[in-house]
Amino acid sequence: MTVDVQVETFLCRKDNIGVLLRDPSTGACAAIDVPEAAPVLRALERTGWRLTDILVTHRHGDHIDGIPEVKAATGAKVTAPRKAGGAVPQVDVAVGEGDTVTVGNLSAAVWETPGHCDDHVTYWFEAAGIVCAGDTLFTLGCGRVLEGPPEVLWRSLERFAALPGGTQVFSGHDYVLSNGRFALAADPDNAALRDRVAEAEGARQQGRFLIPSTLDRERATNPFLRSHDPVLAQSVDLSPGASPEQVFISLRAWKDRF
Structure with missing residues (x-):
């Protein structure tokens, strides 16, 4: 079974990629990370979408700095990696390997994909054919290994390599x-x-x-x-x-x- 999804992408900061995913059947909408508030709020105003969720891939500041302002403006629920501990602000739901998150009728499996950092997670929207890879997999590249040995990142990348060929990969930076x-x-x-x-x-x-x-x-x-x-x-x-x-x-x- 496949589901319809609307997507808006835009630049944040210097080279971060902002992503909004919206379920057109319910109007529920998720931001994948919030590198800074203003571009996310502008995208919501431009599209007319109402933000219901923020899905955090990892704890680094260039992915979470805008959360407090956007949550205050929208009331969106913040879902973040359990292993990030208290590093992500205003978390409502903590997730890890094997968990499922929903955005309206959109459903994503949570993968723990460490290597870039220990708490990194990926959101795999199988029915929509979308994977939100954060800083694990980039177009033509992969994340820098900041925590743990490089073979840990390799095992994370192997999970992506096994996905269907048509899967759309949304990464966290334009590198x-x-x-x-x-x-x-x-x-x-x-x-x-x-x-x-x-x-x-x-x-x-x-x-x-x-x-x-x-x-x-x-x-x-x-x-x-x-x-x-x-x-x-x-x-x-x-x-x-x-x-x-x-x-x-x-x-x-x-x-x-x-």
């Missing part, structure tokens, strides 16, 4: 051009990647961004989801028989220095 430069360094002969980077450059000139992406496109062009490919093993000076996890760890370390 597409910088990710694309690294991806081309790691995978220079990938024609689909070259086309994707050219598309990103054109989009930037037009004031657009390539979010959401899809799992099909990420599996074809994102080096971190292509760690099983011997081409990527060669790029990081590993043998063709190296495990995808080993290749990922080397790619992530290279990206940190890039």
Whole structure:
């Protein structure tokens, strides 16, 4: 079964992506994180939507700083990772692995996807074909490992890689051009990647961004989801028989220095 959903995306701060998801049958509407209040409130005014929920992916300030102002203006219920403890302000519901959140008739499974940070969660709206990845998976890239060993992030990314190809991936930042430069360094002969980077450059000139992406496109062009490919093993000076996890760890370390 599929469900209809309305989506509004917009920039917050310098490169954060604001996302509103609305169930048209009930009018319920969720913001995925609130990096800052003003762009979220402007988007609500522009669309005429009424915010009922705020779904937090993780505790970092550039994802939660606008919550108090937006909650005061809208009365929205704040759902946040249980493992964030008291770091997220004004939480109404704490969630973790295996929980389900609902926004009207929209339903999302909660995944714990650590690696970028220990408390990170992802919201997988299966019937809508949408996954809200926060700072775990980006268009052409992945999050920086800030807490825990890199293999933890790899295990989180494997969950995304198993999703249906048409799944729309909403990530927390527009890092597409910088990710694309690294991806081309790691995978220079990938024609689909070259086309994707050219598309990103054109989009930037037009004031657009390539979010959401899809799992099909990420599996074809994102080096971190292509760690099983011997081409990527060669790029990081590993043998063709190296495990995808080993290749990922080397790619992530290279990206940190890039």
